[in-house]
Amino acid sequence: MNKSFEVDKYFYPVDLISIWIDDFSEISTISFSNNLLTIEWNNEDEINNIFNEFINYITWLINE
Numbered sequence: 569m570n571k572s573f574e575v576d577k578y579f580y581p582v583d584l585i586s587i588w589i590d591d592f593s594e595i596s597t598i599s600f601s602n603n604l605l606t607i608e609w610n611n612e613d614e615i616n617n618i619f620n621e622f623i624n625y626i627t628w629l630i631n632e
Contacts, residue, residue: 575603
């Protein structure tokens, strides 16, 4: 199952998105293209949790 989320590159820089994708690559298949972050997982609720972790992690990276 795949789910895509629109991500504004103004708020979430592409270089930080790339770091997150690399750091989470062992957990799920994740891609980012045309402002869409696509997460592949077998459960939609877990995909939403992974996306929430994305937001938390990117926010942490921005504040570093």
